[in-house]
Amino acid sequence: MGREAHSNEGGGRREGESRHVPVMLQRCLDLLAPALEGPDAVVVDCTLGLGGHSEALLARFPDVRLVALDRDKEALRLSGERLAPHGERATLVHAVYDELPEVLHRLGIARVRGVLFDLGVSSMQLDEADRGFAYAQDAPLDMRMDQTAGVSAAEVLNTYPPGELVRILRAYGEEKQAKRIVSAIVREREKEPFSNSARLVELIRDALPQAAKRTGGNPAKRTFQALRIEVNGELSVLERAIPAAVKALDVGGRIAVLSYHSLEDRLVKQVFAAGAAITAPPGLPVVPERYQPRLKLLTRGAELPTEEEIAENRRAAPARLRGAQRIREDVE
Numbered sequence: 001m002g003r004e005a006h007s008n009e010g011g012g013r014r015e016g017e018s019r020h021v022p023v024m025l026q027r028c029l030d031l032l033a034p035a036l037e038g039p040d041a042v043v044v045d046c047t048l049g050l051g052g053h054s055e056a057l058l059a060r061f062p063d064v065r066l067v068a069l070d071r072d073k074e075a076l077r078l079s080g081e082r083l084a085p086h087g088e089r090a091t092l093v094h095a096v097y098d099e100l101p102e103v104l105h106r107l108g109i110a111r112v113r114g115v116l117f118d119l120g121v122s123s124m125q126l127d128e129a130d131r132g133f134a135y136a137q138d139a140p141l142d143m144r145m146d147q148t149a150g151v152s153a154a155e156v157l158n159t160y161p162p163g164e165l166v167r168i169l170r171a172y173g174e175e176k177q178a179k180r181i182v183s184a185i186v187r188e189r190e191k192e193p194f195s196n197s198a199r200l201v202e203l204i205r206d207a208l209p210q211a212a213k214r215t216g217g218n219p220a221k222r223t224f225q226a227l228r229i230e231v232n233g234e235l236s237v238l239e240r241a242i243p244a245a246v247k248a249l250d251v252g253g254r255i256a257v258l259s260y261h262s263l264e265d266r267l268v269k270q271v272f273a274a275g276a277a278i279t280a281p282p283g284l285p286v287v288p289e290r291y292q293p294r295l296k297l298l299t300r301g302a303e304l305p306t307e308e309e310i311a312e313n314r315r316a317a318p319a320r321l322r323g324a325q326r327i328r329e330d331v332e
Contacts, residue, residue: 022052022118023316024305028256029060031298031323032114035254036061043114044069044104046097046245051079053116058086064114066090067107069097071146071232096146098240104248111250117257119238119264138198143224143231153227157194162186172235172263173226181207181223197224225261235263242271246295249326254298256323265302265320272297272324294330298323 022028036043036057041064045054048070058066066089070076076092083090093103097117104112141154160168162182169178184207185194194200201220208219229235245255259265275295280287302320310317 021313022049022056023258023313023319024303024309024321025053025056027303027321028053028116028118028258029056031256031321032057032116032254033060035113035252035325036064038113039063041065041113042067042109042111043116044100044112044245044248045116045118046100046241047116047118048079048092049075049118051082053118054079054083054090055086057114057116058083058089064089067103067109067112068092069095069100069103071096073146073148096237098237098244100241100244100248111253112248113250113253115245115249115253115255117241117245117255117259119234119257119259138196141194141197141200141227143228145232150233151231153231154194156227156230157185157200158189168230169223169226171226172229173222173224174262175222175226177208180209183207229263235267238264238267242268246271246275246324246326247330251326251329253326254323255326256298256321259302259320259322260318265322268322269302272322275324289328292328294326294328295324296327298325 032043035041041061043057043061043064043066045057045066045068048054048068049072051068054066054068057064066083066086068079068083068090070079070092071094073094076094080092083092091107095103100115104110141152141157143153144150156168157165165182165185166178169175169181175181181204184203185200188194188199188203200223201218204220204223242257249255257268259268272295276293276297278287278291278293280291284291299322302322304321305316305319
């Protein structure tokens with residue numbers, strides 16, 4: 001869920017443009033492969049985007065059935081065209097990924113063999129000006145991944161109490177200058193409500209001390225990330241989605257998660273670490289099965305993209321990949 005200038009695919013494209021390779025594609029496929037090579041395997045792409053990972057999964061594993069989720073109807077339309085040659089092997093669903101249990105229940109699928117998350121903003125959303133995700137171009141301050149639901153970034157800026165805005169910028173953007181930025185926002189919104197991104201970018205530049213502008217790229221980056229996470233409920237959705245995905249895995253099934261900032265990666269790490277831990281009280285001579293780990297970690301910490309990949313696709317730079325395998329059932 002969060003990727004500031006990062007994407008499921010390397011760059012924006014319209015229909016008919018060349019297709020860029022998704023971030024860490026080969027490594028994701030290799031991580032999931034041992035679970036997907038048998039017959040009748042179901043794999044879930046929880047973040048369909050423009051369909052790059054889904055297309056590669058269908059191509060590499062010819063017997064697999066794909067269920068793909070996205071909250072963005074335009075992404076579903078475009079990826080539907082892309083995946084059409086695979087026919088009934090691909091089921092595309094308009095849903096947020098914490099709705100995975102309900103989606104599988106509706107489809108009559110009890111367990112799956114693989115789950116993939118590529119979190120954050122797809123290149124289509126970043127590169128289409130009218131979506132308002134990107135701070136590099138002027139656009140309406142929308143930022144909703146599903147434009148049919150929820151409040152926009154402009155509504156957040158114009159209506160949230162100052163203390164709540166400070167909390168959001170600190171928690172979701174890790175913005176050290178949150179108070180200074182919010183003071184300027186509150187002052188300006190009383191004169192005229194916010195509607196477009198350029199005004200917000202300019203306000204942030206003016207509000208920050210010189211030293212803060214010299215580091216870390218565009219000074220608006222952290223604020224835009226924080227607003228996007230708030231508008232889309234990204235971290236609360238992810239908190240529900242990762243445990244639900246683990247629970248949906250068959251024994252032997254695998255999950256791979258690409259995240260793009262420390263808040264997401266920390267959350268994924270915590271869920272995986274808890275699943276891979278022995279939960280027995282200390283000192284038991286034999287650990288009963290209900291205390292045994294349910295997950296085996298497949299990555300040592302978080303794996304990073306190669307320098308070559310970052311050189312080809314700057315949006316891959318912040319990517320962090322973690323994988324885990326379900327090794328036993330939950331025992332009550």
